[in-house]
Amino acid sequence: YERWAASFVSKYPDVALGRGLQATRRALIAADGSGSVPRDRFCAAIASLFPQGSRPSVDEVWLEFSDAFIEAIDPDPAVNRALDALARRYRLALLSNGVGERQRAKLVRLGLEERFERLIISGEIGCEKPHSGIFEHALRVCGTPAQKALMVGDDPRRDIGGALDAGLRACWIARGRRWAEMGVDATPSLIVEDVPGLAARLLGDAAPAAPAVDLADAEKNAG
Numbered sequence: 001y002e003r004w005a006a007s008f009v010s011k012y013p014d015v016a017l018g019r020g021l022q023a024t025r026r027a028l029i030a031a032d033g034s035g036s037v038p039r040d041r042f043c044a045a046i047a048s049l050f051p052q053g054s055r056p057s058v059d060e061v062w063l064e065f066s067d068a069f070i071e072a073i074d075p076d077p078a079v080n081r082a083l084d085a086l087a088r089r090y091r092l093a094l095l096s097n098g099v100g101e102r103q104r105a106k107l108v109r110l111g112l113e114e115r116f117e118r119l120i121i122s123g124e125i126g127c128e129k130p131h132s133g134i135f136e137h138a139l140r141v142c143g144t145p146a147q148k149a150l151m152v153g154d155d156p157r158r159d160i161g162g163a164l165d166a167g168l169r170a171c172w173i174a175r176g177r178r179w180a181e182m183g184v185d186a187t188p189s190l191i192v193e194d195v196p197g198l199a200a201r202l203l204g205d206a207a208p209a210a211p212a213v214d215l216a217d218a219e220k221n222a223g
Contacts, residue, residue: 015050027049046061066102082208086202093119150170156184
């Protein structure tokens with residue numbers, strides 16, 4: 001998202017007029033709220049950064065963002081290694097809110113599509129998180145009872161609250177946040193910092209290690 005924000009300011013320098021480049025990037029990042037802000041409010045906040053008379057519509061902002069954002073994302077090798085390790089012991093399914101075509105394009109770009117046994121996307125089934133229907137659908141197509149499933153996600157309400165309401169255990173990906181500050185009346189079954197941390201917790205010694213680094217090469221590259 002930060003890469004998208006930097007690209008957006010470069011493409012539309014008018015949004016930085018009167019406030020400066022760094023302040024504009026911070027405003028763009030704050031508008032997203034780590035993905036928690038509803039898309040209509042997010043797009044309205046972005047449009048409001050443009051000068052009067054040249055503000056795009058909410059729909060125009062959304063089309064610009066959704067296309068450019070896909071180009072800004074890159075695979076995370078540590079996450080992919082962790083998923084590969086988890087897949088050797090657990091069956092993995094992915095639940096995602098969004099439009100099927102767009103979400104699948106993101107997954108392909110990130111190298112994630114092939115790492116999940118099932119891809120369940122809200123726009124393709126007509127039900128989205130936190131509604132219990134999408135969790136029940138996932139359990140049904142995977143042939144897995146709720147008591148044997150673990151929902152893993154970073155959204156306190158959609159991922160964790162929704163899964164717990166549907167009778168699943170839920171693991172929250174904290175990413176530097178504290179659960180007590182999330183304002184959700186529920187308690188995750190497990191809290192980890194990130195996906196590699198989840199693999200370490202569930203797999204123990206079998207968790208993937210970071211690639212070995214040759215110190216001489218590291219010093220040479222740093223220099």
